[in-house]
Amino acid sequence: MPADLDDLQRKLEALKEAGRRAEERMGDFGRMREEISALQASATSADRSVTVTAGPGGVTDIQFTADALRQTPTQLSDTVMSTLRQAVAEAARMQAEIVQEYLPDSDVRDRVLRTQEELFGAAPADPPSEMVDDEEDMPDTFLDNRRY
Template identity: 45%
Template sequence: MSAEFDQLVTEFERFQASIRNVDDRFAGVGAMRQELTELRASASSPDGGVTVVTGPGGAVLDVKFTDAALAKGPQALSATLLTTLREAVGEAARRQAVIVQEHMGDGLGLVDQVLETQAVAFGTSVEELRSKLAEAPASPAPPAEDFSEERVLRQSDAPPPPQAPPAGGGSAGDRFLRNLFDEED
């Protein structure tokens, strides 16, 4: 029985360590979500005639034209708008990647992946895009919040409730753990 008890204690400690790891990784999910919601990026054409403001996911929030830009004609205006739009959407994607990486860690190399993809798509270098990222104004850090009571999973993602063991069944270790948890409540 002692070996079974030691094994159960070891498994329980491993389970607790896993829970702490999950808690640590998701502690900042609410703050990250808030930062992403507030994300704004803008780009202006070289002559300042077109300005595009984007938000999370590259959503276009605003487009502004000067009288001089409108006077250039439809083809020139269209080309300038598309170029400026790409810049603003690209900036939003880079900032989003930075926010996610700050909260979730660099394990995926998310910022590098975004920069490499954009360098190919925009015909530029990773270094040039990285310099634009460094020039971008930093978002103010949100106040620390307590998310210990916030659900991370949607109701549809929640694991099914544990099945009750058969009455009177189970090993001595099972009975010990049930009694341990019953006493804590």
């Protein structure tokens, strides 16, 4: 009977340890979510007439200088769309770097960079070194709280 009691005690300790690790990981996901929620990326057009700011939920601001108003509607539209793509792409890279930091075994950063390279036809500039991981590794509660 003492062997059974020892085995039961080992299983209880293993269960407690698993619970502790789960709580720690949930805390990590909470911190990761806070970091992602706070991030903002800005891009400014080459002619400096348009600046777009984007975050995890998409575009949060677009600013125009007086020079923007001197463009034709088509030129302005092209400038806005190009700058918007740059800001959103940078925000995605930043999110990927944050996730990558918390889930170092994932390949989310590489996947984001590959996808952007496929979409934009060229490798993006080197993103900051502290960014994100893959959505497949995220808990459903994290994904459900994203804004679109």
